[in-house]
Amino acid sequence: MKTLRVFAIFCVCFVGCNQRIAQQNSTPPKTRDTSNQSFDELITAWGDMGMMFPDSAQVDVFRADFETSRSSLRDALSHSDNSVRMRAAYVIGEIGDIAKPAGEELLARLLDEPDELVRIYIVDALNSVGYDTNATIAALSDRFETLDGNNVPPNNDHSYAEVDEKIKVASALFSLSDTDSRSKYYDFVTQWLDPPADDLKGTLLDGYWERRWIAVNSIEQMPEATDAIPKLESLLAEPNAKLWVNTHVPRVLGVLRKNVQ
Structure with missing residues (x-):
């Protein structure tokens, strides 16, 4: 996680809280299908994104059917991989107001989260969704x-x-x-x-x-x-x-x- 932490600090400094990477450098979604399988495939790939974050197209996939995607994001917040948990919090925060119900699982995760970088993303997400x-x-x-x-x-x-x-x-x-x-x-x-x-x-x-x-x-x-x-x-x-x-x-x-x- 050391490289990811370095990049995350770089992103907050040079891109900002809500635009952590240039969208043209982000990995595009594998599919625009909004089935549960599609959500889970995208989330699985988050562990192999290196220094990248989900781009706006990926966020839109989760936003477009948030009632369905919420369960996949909830599971991602408890993933064994810190980088997956961090990106789950990031995506929920980027979805915005309509993801406010997910504040429940964000808060639950915050109370048990051992990684300071993931906690920071969770706090940002709680703020962004207005929970x-x-x-x-x-x-x-x-x-x-x-x-x-x-x-x-x-x-x-x-x-x-x-x-x-x-x-x-x-x-x-x-x-x-x-x-x-x-x-x-x-x-x-x-x-x-x-x-x-x-x-x-x-x-x-x-x-x-x-x-x-x-x-x-x-x-x-x-x-x-x-x-x-x-x-x-x-x-x-x-x-x-x-x-x-x-x-x-x-x-x-x-x-x-x-x-x-």
Whole structure:
């Protein structure tokens, strides 16, 4: 899974939460038949996709008959292969609102999922489908309080740190929680938009920049977080900003500005 984790981090940074790979590089579905056998064949192939994710055509196959495909996706969330579980969560999230009933199995899987990358995709999917039940809020809140929120150097194997998962959980809680509970989640995500302290050097500075792009991509799933616009504009103007800033920050600003009253 090390190579897949490296690629997943690359995808979030350079493509975004909902467009993790260029669609022209994705593996097309083997068939447009929407029988259960077709769903299962596609899911079986997910374990051999290397660095690719299901493209929009594959997602459409599952979306077109979600009432039928849901059972196959449910089984995929419990697959022995981490990469299959991750792609199942990804597809459910990409299907969107009509997949909200699948929040039940996403939440159940989250509570037992040992792999941090799969958990991040599950949290993203819960957010994307809007599964805002009391049980979801409680589980995510518990997870938020448990995870370490301190900046750390990048991991040698390029896997996510606890703080990265905490940023994603906070983003989901901002979107799914009631208005009165949002402020601490907003504050936790947007703190990483602030410029690094002058005395932050070396690997800790590298880690801080990883937190920053996780935060930027997370804010894309927080369209009501319009108060973050000034911080994003300041990040865009920083003289020593990373190359990804010029690609991702304008995109996220576009999402937020649509919600400015």
